[in-house]
Amino acid sequence: MLRYVAQRLLLLIPVLFGVSLFVFLVLHLFTADPAAMMLGQHATAEQVEALRKQLGLNDPIYMQFWRFLTDMLQGDFGRSLMTRAPVMEEILNRLPATIELALASIIIASAVGITVGVISAVKQYSIFDYLSMIGALAGVSMPIFWLGLMLIILFSVTLGWLPVSGRTDIGLDPATITNFYIIDSLLTRDWDALVAALRHLALPAIALASYSTAIIARMTRSTMLEVIRQDYIRTARAKGLGERIVVYRHALRNALIPVVTVIGLQMGQLLGGAVLTETVFSWPGIGSLLINAIMAGDYPLVQGSVIIIATTYVVVNLVVDVLYSYLDPRIHYS
């Protein structure tokens, strides 16, 4: 097992190298001159040239890449061109918000998706089954961006139930210990802050969860249907076990293994989807940071954010693979 994990971790190196190279090349070959962007409309050609020199932009591209790579290995992504703060600091500031949102979404997606999937499978071809699978189709097809705006119009503007955007109420000053607002407010027993944090989390988490919920529901339904037709289910029923025990203890548990894979993959998807959701809901996470950085041509910040997102994606997938062997003793890594 350890060997397997070590192997997978080694594989991270070429993957991240590839990602770094790709991001670096795209940013350096296809975007506007960062020196000119930093200096604005009054810059003279000499000033731009001086800054290019200072930033090392005149060196051959492979040298720039080498410098970028070696700095990165030491955890140094350079400084943001916009704010002049270290890129790593900017990212670490924003990461908790993204993780909080992604976790909330995965909880919603798993709870709703599995429940709906199981009921649909057990009551196959019922009205519930049809409706939920139509709903799942809609969930897969609906752009998050649009869904987010619709949720805002319905729940915030029309009904006035939930706030439109942001992470907490203005005027509340929640203590920030971990920067996970929910954990922080629990730690400090600040119930107002907890309610505010949950209320702000609700709409973005639902919007972000929509796609994953649908995928999980469909996956659960199809694996459940498969499992329910297995011999051991028939045996269990033949033994006279109650239907609920058959469904939940015998069928669901076995059906869940592929579902866990999907949930794991969705976790990665959520980080990607967070870019759109965070933009709509002004959620101060790494996704909105990335969008701002792209708009401003802040290439060190774009590089840093993309690499962090890619790394997280790869690591989450690894964790999911490892989890299998616990869920299903038949799976062995060697």
Place this chain on the structure above:
Amino acid sequence: MLSRSKFTLFTVALLIMALALAGCGGKADNKQAAEKVFVFAQGSDPRGLDPAFVDDGESANPIVNIYDTLVRYKSGSTEIEPALATEWTPSPDGKEWTFKLRQNVKFHDGTPFNADAVVYSVSRQLPPQRTDDMPYASFTFGPVQKVEKVDDYTVKFILSDPYAPFLANLAMALAAPIVSPAAVEKYGKDFIDNPVGTGPFKFAEWKKGQQIELVANKEYWGGAPKLDKLVYKFVKENSVRASELRTGAVQAMNGVDPNDVKMLEDAGVKVIKNPGMNINYLAFFSNKKPFDNPKLREAVSHAINRQNLVEFLYQGLAELPNGVLPSFMPGYDKTLAPYDYNPEKAKQLLAEAGYPNGLKTTLLTYSTVRPYNPVGGDKLAAAIQADLRKVGIEAEIKTYPWKEYKEIYTPEIVKEGDMMLYGWIGDNGDPDNFLSLLETKEIKSTLNTGKYSNKKVDELLVKGRTAQAMEERNAAYSELQKIVEKDAPWVFLSHSKDMAAYNSNVEGMDLHPTGVIFFRDVDIKK
């Protein structure tokens, strides 16, 4: 896996939580009711709050409320009035400006505002201390060689040349605001996140990606502001910002999407549409054939239906210019009347200029949206092309990405193209900032895009720059504008309007022509 009872419990818990969340929204509002908190939504975080190191509107907005400048703009125009300086006198040769400073003013950190603070604020942006990453230092303090303390409340600026627009530079939101020397020394590089000025609001906190919180400076020399707190909230999407405004979670916003104007107004929101400090224009390359012929320039000027552009292309969110200057700027000549839309006259002039059978020409444009042209360069070019076709001018459109576009017009003769679309966003509100775009010496810097050159215009620009009294300057600028009106180096297409929206319980709110909102007099009605 979850047992049945656990699962039920979980579902019930979720339901209760959802109900609780929907139910208890009012708590935070009660807290706010005690003090007047104004929330203003803008698109993104400022780059920073040190006026020396930023060049973006998102930074300018909080900066003008945290800091003061020596002189400031009057509301609704770019005329100058006293602020931290109470009076000023230029020397007879116009090279030395002496400012008397306001007394008993304190920075937010308690240190006194005096001549030392002015010298410090300015000197750090002059060579040799000036660094490459100060985007506005060389513009704002361009002609300044030195700034000296005369006594505790008097400073003297020494310029290399007499330069009247210098006064307007000192009112700018960028580079010009006076910072607390003690705070800059204390925070060093981090001053950009910990601003200290003398303005009506003190900096409290910046939550990156979320909001900046300012609190009232009760000891403000101009009287305590009416609000207790001013919060800049960052909401990226225009339409989401509009939703925030409609729910009352924010009191005002900028960057209104033109498509949202009607919806907002129907919901009882007030939308400000003010002409901005910009000009959207078509420039003729007047240093080469065919548009070195003034008759031909006149013909094209008559052929373009500017009224239609403003009304239909820009949906009324632009103003029809009478010349280079927007009407709120000092030096604007009210008597101007540029060539009107008259296709018959255009045809006739075209024939007189030697093109009775029409003219084939090339119009250069850019592919992006610009602040002075919110529909984008290609749509504008297409509209103009259609107008020109009606009088027998066949204009081929060549479109470039913005970055390449800026490299097309070299100081030498432009090889391809006869006309180009371009624009200008004003910096300091001084007429010279716009009119000098037509100066011969700016051909080299490429600011004079059309390479227009007229000795008389050059002379008048120098006169306007060196004269002391505003009346004298205005006389020179009037004469200049009349020459330009007749010469038609440009077709003045539009001044794009700036927009901001606010809820009906807000008082004293205005969007300044420079694009910022001053909150010193803004109030919320109960």
